[in-house]
Every structure is written in structure tokens, then in C-alpha cells.
Amino acid sequence: MPRFFTAEVNGDKIITTGEDARHIGYSLRMKIGDEITFCSGGFEYICKIEEMNGSEVVSGIVEKRPTESEPTVFLTLYQAYPKSDKLELIVQKATELGVSRIVPFTSKRCVAKPPTEKSGTKRTERLRKIAMEAAKQSGRGIIPEVAEPMTFREAVEDMKRSEIRLFCYENGGIRLNDAGIDGEKSVALMVGSEGGFDRDEAELAEQSGAQLIWLGKRILRCETCPIAVSAVVMNLSGNL
Amino acid sequence: MPRFFTAEVNGDKIITTGEDARHIGYSLRMKIGDEITFCSGGFEYICKIEEMNGSEVVSGIVEKRPTESEPTVFLTLYQAYPKSDKLELIVQKATELGVSRIVPFTSKRCVAKPPTEKSGTKRTERLRKIAMEAAKQSGRGIIPEVAEPMTFREAVEDMKRSEIRLFCYENGGIRLNDAGIDGEKSVALMVGSEGGFDRDEAELAEQSGAQLIWLGKRILRCETCPIAVSAVVMNLSGNL
Numbered sequence: 091m092p093r094f095f096t097a098e099v100n101g102d103k104i105i106t107t108g109e110d111a112r113h114i115g116y117s118l119r120m121k122i123g124d125e126i127t128f129c130s131g132g133f134e135y136i137c138k139i140e141e142m143n144g145s146e147v148v149s150g151i152v153e154k155r156p157t158e159s160e161p162t163v164f165l166t167l168y169q170a171y172p173k174s175d176k177l178e179l180i181v182q183k184a185t186e187l188g189v190s191r192i193v194p195f196t197s198k199r200c201v202a203k204p205p206t207e208k209s210g211t212k213r214t215e216r217l218r219k220i221a222m223e224a225a226k227q228s229g230r231g232i233i234p235e236v237a238e239p240m241t242f243r244e245a246v247e248d249m250k251r252s253e254i255r256l257f258c259y260e261n262g263g264i265r266l267n268d269a270g271i272d273g274e275k276s277v278a279l280m281v282g283s284e285g286g287f288d289r290d291e292a293e294l295a296e297q298s299g300a301q302l303i304w305l306g307k308r309i310l311r312c313e314t315c316p317i318a319v320s321a322v323v324m325n326l327s328g329n330l
Numbered sequence: 331m332p333r334f335f336t337a338e339v340n341g342d343k344i345i346t347t348g349e350d351a352r353h354i355g356y357s358l359r360m361k362i363g364d365e366i367t368f369c370s371g372g373f374e375y376i377c378k379i380e381e382m383n384g385s386e387v388v389s390g391i392v393e394k395r396p397t398e399s400e401p402t403v404f405l406t407l408y409q410a411y412p413k414s415d416k417l418e419l420i421v422q423k424a425t426e427l428g429v430s431r432i433v434p435f436t437s438k439r440c441v442a443k444p445p446t447e448k449s450g451t452k453r454t455e456r457l458r459k460i461a462m463e464a465a466k467q468s469g470r471g472i473i474p475e476v477a478e479p480m481t482f483r484e485a486v487e488d489m490k491r492s493e494i495r496l497f498c499y500e501n502g503g504i505r506l507n508d509a510g511i512d513g514e515k516s517v518a519l520m521v522g523s524e525g526g527f528d529r530d531e532a533e534l535a536e537q538s539g540a541q542l543i544w545l546g547k548r549i550l551r552c553e554t555c556p557i558a559v560s561a562v563v564m565n566l567s568g569n570l
Binding site: 158159161183186187188227228229230265266267305306307308309310311314317318319320321322324325326328329330 | 398399401423426427428467468469470505506507545546547548549550551554557558559560561562564565566568569570
């Protein structure tokens with residue numbers, strides 16, 4: 091059943107306008123009487139389309155139920171800017187796997203040029219759209235938040251919001267199995283760009299309470315690491 | 331240090347010709363005296379370049395040691411043909427994560443047109459090249475085998491070579507944590523294409539000894555599933 095996110099639930103109706111309305115009417119060719127799911131505030135609303143014209147779709151709520159597809163762990167991915175369109179792949183896959191928040195940041199070894207204020211806004215908008223599409227497609231109950239880009243220091247500070255903080259570092263550290271991950275605690279995962287992290291950065295992360303994580307002797311590309319580790323965190327917390 | 335795979339070790343020398351020799355001389359601009367690693371038959375040979383011309387590189391072996399980067403689990407990935415170039419992404423990521431053998435196969439719900447004999451050969455060659463490049467880059471001790479395409483029945487029969495057989499199925503089954511994966515046993519992992527698997531196919535796989543695996547309530551794209559599950563298998567077997 092097609093799935094949309096909406097901010098507004100008015101009594102027993104959900105009114106859709108703009109791009110979503112066009113998508114329902116034109117791309118999906120849905121008709122009056124068709125079933126459609128809306129997600130809002132942790133609930134799923136199973137609806138039937140009652141009225142539609144080119145710019146507006148009115149759906150009647152048939153059933154309201156708590157979303158069951160959200161993982162029990164709140165996982166934030168802090169990703170250093172990689173080259174080209176790898177961040178788009180990462181946002182898509184992280185969303186499918188159940189990541190709740192994605193924070194791009196710049197670090198010393200980033201090869202990609204840091205975004206300007208203007209290009210950064212455009213890029214963040216694009217990433218948010220990818221997160222929304224992936225959330226719809228994978229049946230998420232929320233759209234993961236894509237945060238505004240941070241500096242490395244800001245990102246390390248921001249990680250303190252999570253109970254468990256993982257810093258992927260090629261020069262050693264503990265294994266994922268020993269990081270104390272379970273379904274009860276929020277997790278922050280920090281991953282470097284193509285060049286990995288500088289020693290100073292690893293030290294700063296460790297000083298502020300992150301655990302340095304070692305992923306073994308095979309070198310994962312910077313886009314493979316967040317996907318692989320997110321999958322393992324979901325598995326270790328009972329969500330995959 | 332640059333890493334190459336070679337079939338031929340002659341006493342205390344390794345002689346490289348063809349594309350690899352050109353890559354060493356032109357793309358990497360290596361010089362006499364530079365260090366280079368060759369992998370062959372489960373060993374790593376740390377070498378120094380002794381002679382080189384446009385078409386041949388002669389390297390002297392300085393040290394021979396068993397490869398340490400190979401996982402303890404032998405994981406075979408059976409992947410139903412997905413659309414477009416997703417199989418290339420899957421082969422690359424599976425290689426980085428430590429998969430030892432990749433078997434593409436056709437199944438009922440494959441949307442992608444099955445390759446002809448000619449296009450299949452070309453495609454398999456391309457996938458083998460991707461596996462080799464990813465093996466070099468990620469520091470593998472072997473190049474994973476990319477098998478010739480199989481039918482679904484052939485693939486299910488082939489899975490019997492592994493001790494633990496996992497069949498990813500969206501209509502339920504056991505969880506990965508309950509599949510008995512450890513570092514001691516070989517594992518076969520079967521993943522569907524965009525449309526997943528038919529009920530008949532799931533039954534046939536189960537009858538021939540595969541465990542149906544359920545990955546939870548979020549729907550993973552067909553290229554995300556093999557990457558995520560390979561990562562989890564590596565973690566559960568102590569290899570990530």
C-alpha cells in the first residue's frame with residue numbers, strides 16, 4: 091500500500107496537497123476508494139481516498155495504529171563528507187536500515203570540497219528528499235532527520251546526546267561486539283571520509299567519551315562502513 | 331602499500347606482466363626500490379621492485395607471511411539478478427566485507443532480463459574485474475570467485491556445499507541471531523531480486539535445508555539486503 095508522511099491530521103481526515111497530491115493522482119494513478127497509509131507522529135493512519143482533484147487529495151481515516159516498523163534503538167550517524175554522490179547512497183541505505191538522524195560533518199582528511207552556505211543548503215535539501223523517499227519505500231514510521239553540516243568539533247560535542255558513542259578508527263580500538271550495544275540505549279556512530287581520521291581527531295573523540303572501534307583487517311570504503319556498522323548495530327540491538 | 335594478486339611466484343622473484351605491470355609503472359608511477367605486496371595462495375609476499383620496463387616488472391621477495399585479512403567464515407552469496415548495475419555494487423561491497431564466493435542466479439520474480447550466453451560471459455568478466463579491484467583495495471588475501479550464472483534450482487542445490495544456509499524471505503522466518511552462525515561453519519546466503527521470492531521458491535529452499543530468515547519490519551532494497559546481512563554474518567562469526 092502506498093505510504094506517505096504527513097504533518098497534519100484533521101479529525102478523521104487527512105488532506106494532502108502539493109507534490110504528494112500530484113504523486114498520488116498522477117504518478118501512482120490512485121483513485122477514489124483506494125487504500126493509502128499516512129505516517130504522522132509515530133502513528134500509521136490507514137485511509138481511503140474520498141475526494142481528489144489535481145492539487146488536493148482528501149482521505150478518510152479507517153484505522154489508527156502505532157507504527158511498528160521503528161527500531162527500538164535511536165541511532166545517529168555522523169558522516170564525514172565523502173566525495174561525489176556517496177553521501178546520497180549512505181543516506182538512502184542508513185534510512186532503510188533504521189537510522190534516526192544523520193549528521194554530515196567536515197574533518198581534516200575530507201577530500202570533498204566543503205559546501206558553501208548556498209550549496210550546503212541545496213545539498214541538505216536533496217539529502218532530506220532522499221531520506222523521505224527511502225523512508226516511504228522501506229516502510230519507516232518517521233523520516234530520519236538530516237541535520238545541517240557541522241564541524242568536527244561540533245559533531246563530537248553533539249555525539250554526547252547519545253548514551254553509546256562509536257568512533258570508527260582504522261588504527262585499532264575495541265570490536266563492535268564489546269561496545270555495550272543493546273536495544274535500550276541510544277547510539278552515535280561516527281564515520282570518516284575517504285582518508286579516515288587524523289590521530290588528533292581520534293584523541294579528541296576519545297577524550298569526549300567515544301569508544302574507538304576497530305572493524306578488522308579488511309579496509310571498508312567510506313560508504314561501506316556506515317552501511318555495515320548500521321546493520322550490525324541494528325542486529326546487536328535486536329532490530330534486524 | 332600497493333597490493334596485487336599473482337598466480338606465479340618463481341623462487342625469490344615475482345614477475346608481473348600485462349595490465350598489472352602497466353598499472354604499476356604508469357598509473358601508480360612506482361620506481362625501482364619501492365615496496366609492493368603480492369598475494370598468492372593464501373600468502374602475502376612483501377617485495378621490492380628490482381627491475382621494470384614498460385611491459386614487465388620484476389620484484390624481489392623480502393618477506394613471505396600467511397594472509398591475515400581473510401575471515402574465518404567461508405561465506406557464499408547467492409544473489410538473484412537485480413536491475414541495472416546493482417549487481418556491480420553488491421559484488422564490490424560483498425568483496426570488501428569478506429564474502430568468498432558470489433553466485434548470480436535467475437528466479438521467478440527477476441525483473442532484469444536474464445543474460446544471454448554472450449552477454450552473460452561479458453557480464454561475468456566485468457563482475458570478476460570488480461571483485462579483483464575491490465579485493466586489492468580492501469586488502470583481501472584472495473579474490474572472491476564470481477561463479478557463472480545459475481538457475482534457481484541449481485543455486486539451491488549448490489547451497490548444500492555450505493553448512494549453514496540462509497534464505498532471506500520477507501514473509502517471515504527466524505532471525506539472524508538464531509541461525510547458529512559462528513566462526514566455525516561455512517555459510518550460504520540467498521537473496522532475491524527487487525520482487526523478492528515466490529512462495530514456491532521459499533518452500534523449495536526450505537525443503538532442501540535452508541533456514542528462512544526474516545529481517546524485520548523495514549523493507550530493505552535488494553542491493554541493501556546482501557550488504558547488510560553479509561556485515562551481520564561477519565560480525566556474528568567474529569570477523570567484523
